[in-house]
Ligand SMILES: Nc1nc2c(c(=O)[nH]1)N[C@H]1C(S)=C(S)[C@@H](COP(=O)(O)O)O[C@H]1N2
């Protein structure tokens with residue numbers, strides 16, 4: 001695979017005309033607030049790349065190998081000739097602190113991984129897919145998450161554009177329900193079917209959990225911490241997420257008092273965040289506001305504080321404001 005100079009990579013990205021999705025999925029429903037979909041320029045970026053890999057899509061190749069019946073090699077055009085699906089999905093980073101910014105939602109265009117794997121023929125026992133990237137990252141994903149019906153895909157488009165260079169151009173993986181380090185390899189070049197017993201991916205070697213299911217979490221975006229709103233009705237708003245399970249309820253507690261239900265705005269699927277809002281009758285003085293989400297299995301977010309290491313932060317997002 002050839003690497004090309006920055007300008008040339010940017011030109012070839014601009015030249016790409018992505019086919020329309022054969023399966024466009026559910027659109028973002030009416031009634032969401034602006035910001036439900038994160039713009040590409042605003043989407044968080046987390047990677048170890050010192051310089052953004054610049055890959056020529058014309059010579060890019062994906063190799064699917066390891067514990068498979070038939071090794072496969074696919075060009076970028078081979079991928080684009082397959083039926084594409086489009087899905088709105090939320091991606092977040094395991095290193096996000098409670099209340100942190102490393103989460104975003106986009107409309108992803110890609111090739112479902114399951115049919116590719118069944119063409120390659122997975123050998124019994126291959127419980128891990130190790131994705132390798134152009135710059136040497138390895139990301140291990142449970143094989144089951146590519147086969148259990150979720151929209152695990154090889155992504156070529158983000159919000160109606162070819163994948164931006166920083167987000168993995170020309171092809172990245174995305175696994176709904178898993179943190180990025182466990183399912184979302186950017187600048188993808190290889191998928192190796194292997195086992196968790198045989199191989200530790202990059203972050204797993206550094207002590208992070210081998211499997212990275214997303215924990216239920218929620219965040220207050222409005223008002224901002226230390227804001228000074230006027231007394232009277234104040235809209236408290238934010239997002240909550242529990243990809244694969246979905247969010248059933250979001251509740252707010254003022255000054256550690258009873259949990260009160262927030263209103264949930266509509267979602268396209270269980271694989272996106274949900275926007276919530278709560279009308280607070282603010283009284284003068286300092287107040288704390290806390291948020292907690294409950295997923296559709298009925299499990300409430302734990303208040304117990306845990307650091308992001310080794311498998312994602314827990315604890316409730318709490319902010320302090322002073323009402324004038
Ligand atoms: N090649 C490569 N892919 C990667 C990473 C990386 O460092 N290198 N970081 C992962 C992590 S930790 C996350 S959270 C997501 C972030 O994707 P984004 O930068 O497009 O938001 O990419 C994942 N894929």
Ligand SMILES: [Mo]
Nearest residue numbers: 093094180181
């Ligand atoms: Mo991450």
